[in-house]
Amino acid sequence: MTAPISNDLRERVVAAVLSGESVRTVAARFEVAASSVVKWSQRHRMTGSVRPDKMGGYRKRILEPHRDFIVERLTQNPHLTLHGLKDELASRGLAVSHNTIWKFIRSEGLRFKKNAVRP
Structure with missing residues (x-):
């Protein structure tokens, strides 16, 4: 499993989208997927942060x-x-x-x- 992309890059990407650039232009400039730009922008609108959620977790044993x-x-x-x-x-x-x-x-x-x- 790969590590999440840095918060610095996420913040720069979201700032570029908020300044009025299109998602595809921002994705090409920062060399990330357009879907990532959309998801990070949505996360920023919903939570005010671009931090990723916790990865993995603990699964409670059924027995x-x-x-x-x-x-x-x-x-x-x-x-x-x-x-x-x-x-x-x-x-x-x-x-x-x-x-x-x-x-x-x-x-x-x-x-x-x-x-x-x-x-």
């Missing part, structure tokens, strides 16, 4: 609210499989893939211990 239930089920039944846990979550109204459950369990440091005697 986080069910962590206690998952830990309890793994403690009660260490032989529970991913598909079995998936079915139990589905009975609670949460439909997720077994891969989602696996990633959650791994990220939480939980383990499926099939045989406690073997290392």
Whole structure:
């Protein structure tokens, strides 16, 4: 993913548009896309700033609210499989893939211990 274009350039582009130049002329002079000039001008009109929005973000894990239930089920039944846990979550109204459950369990440091005697 590329970094956003500098605010200095954005401000100069918007200032040129506000001074009366056409979008295409400004785009050619500053060597940016005409669509960028339009979007930056719109952003300036709406917010008064040309700063870009935050890029990326954090996505909340879907199984986080069910962590206690998952830990309890793994403690009660260490032989529970991913598909079995998936079915139990589905009975609670949460439909997720077994891969989602696996990633959650791994990220939480939980383990499926099939045989406690073997290392």
